[in-house]
Amino acid sequence: MSVETTITTERIEQRITAFVTGRVKTEVPPEQDLFATGLVSSMFAMELVVQLEQDFAVQILGNDLKRDNFRSIEAMTALVSRLRDTEPSADA
C-alpha cells in the first residue's frame, strides 16, 4: 500500500501540487483559483477526483464533489485532510 497511515497536511499539499503542476505544465500556487484561471475543465476535474481518491485512499462521494472542494490546491488539501480524519481506515 503506497499510502502512509499518517500523513501531514504539508505532504498532502505537496503531492496534490505535484499532480496539478504536472498536468497543467505550469507552476500553481496553493491558493490559486483553478476554475477562474481556466486551468480546470470538467474532464480534468474528474481526473482530480480519481487522483485524490487513489493517492490518498479516500472516497469523494455525493456532496463532497462540489466545486468549492476543487477550487484550489488549498481546498483539495483541506478536503483530503478532512476525509482522512473521518475515514482513517478507508483503505485498510
Add this chain to the structure above:
Amino acid sequence: MPEPAPGRTRASAPGQTSARGREPLDGAREFIDELVGDRAADWDRDGLLPDDVLRALAGRGLLCAQVPAAHGGPGASSAANGAFTAYVGSRCSSLRSVMTSHGMAAWTIQRLGSAEQHAAYLPKLAGGRLAAVAFSEPEAGSDLSAIGTTIEPDGDGVVLNGQKTWTTAAHYADLIVVVGRYGSGAAAAVVPASAPGVTVERVPRPSGCRAAGHAHVRLDGVRLPASAVLGGGQPLMLLVTTALAYGRLSVAWGCAGILRACLGAAAEHARTRHQFGKPLAAHQLVGRHLANLLTAERTVTRMCEHASGCWDSGSPDMVMATVLAKQVGAVQAAQGAATAVQVLGSAAAHEGHVVERAYRDAKLMELIEGSTEICQLILADHAVSGAAV
C-alpha cells in the same frame, strides 16, 4: 470496513473470487447464449425485448455487474464487466444498450449517492429492478450545460419539472435517474417511473438499437422525498461528465462486440462464398476488407482493455482513456459495419441480419454518449492542455 470506492474494485479484481464464492461473471456468457438464442433479429424487428429476459439478467445483477458484492451486485472489475458487455453487444446491441443505461444509473448512484442511498438503491438495481438514466432534453443534446429540468426543494422533499428525450431503456425502467438543475448547481434524482407526474412515451421506430426502449420522459411537478436526490450542488458539467464516463466505456465495449459480430460474419461469408471460381476471401479487394475489420476489432478491444485497466487501478488516466475508447470504438464500429455490409452484399441486405443490424446500431454509437464531434472536441482540448504528451 468501508466499501471500495467506486471506480476501484480491488475486492474483486480479475482472478479473485467475489463474496459469492466464485468468479463474479462465471457462466454469464452461457446465460446470455441461452436467453438470446437466435431471437435478436425478432426483437429488433418487434422493437421490444421480452420482459422475462430483462428481469432474468437484472435479477442476477448482470445489467450493472460492477456493483459491489456488499450491495448485492456481482462485484465485477471494469475489465470483466467490459468483456461481458462486448459479448452481449456481439449478440444484441439493444440488450447491450439497456445494460449501458441501467449500469450508468447504478454508477451514478454509486458515485453521487450517500452510504444510505447506496444501501437503499443498489441492491434493487442489482436484484431485478430496471433503471435508466436521463440526460438529454429537446434543447440540451450535445450542449448538456443547457439542461433545463429543475429539482427544487418543496417542503421536506423536492419537486421535478422538465422534459427528457431519447432516454435509453426508459420504456422498461422502474427507476429513472434524472439529471437536473438544483440550486446553483446540479443533482440527480431517482424517480420511480410510476410516480404521479411522470409520463414515459416511446420513441417510435428508432433507427438503431430498436429494442432498447428509448423514450421521452416528461416530469410534471413530480414530488419525491429528499432522500431521492443524489448529490446536489455539484457543477452540472462535473456531474454529467462523471455519470457519462461509465456509459462511454460501456458503449466502447459494445462497439468491440459489434465489430466482433461483423468480423465473424464477414470472414465466414468470404470463406464459403465463391465467385469467379474462388472464395471471396481470395479476391484481394475483399481480403483488404477482412484485414480492416480484424484491425478495427483488435484496436477497439485493446483501447477498451486499457481504459478498463485505468478504472480498475484507480488511475486518473481513466477519464481520457474512456473518451478515447468511446471515440475509436464508435467510429471504427460504424466503418466496420459498413465494410461488413459490403463484403456480404445481398446476403446481409435484409432486415434483421446480424450485419444489417450492426450497420444501423453502430451508427447510433457515433451519436450517443457524446457524439463523435463532441469526443473530438474533448480530445482536442486535452491535446492543447499539453497533458497528452
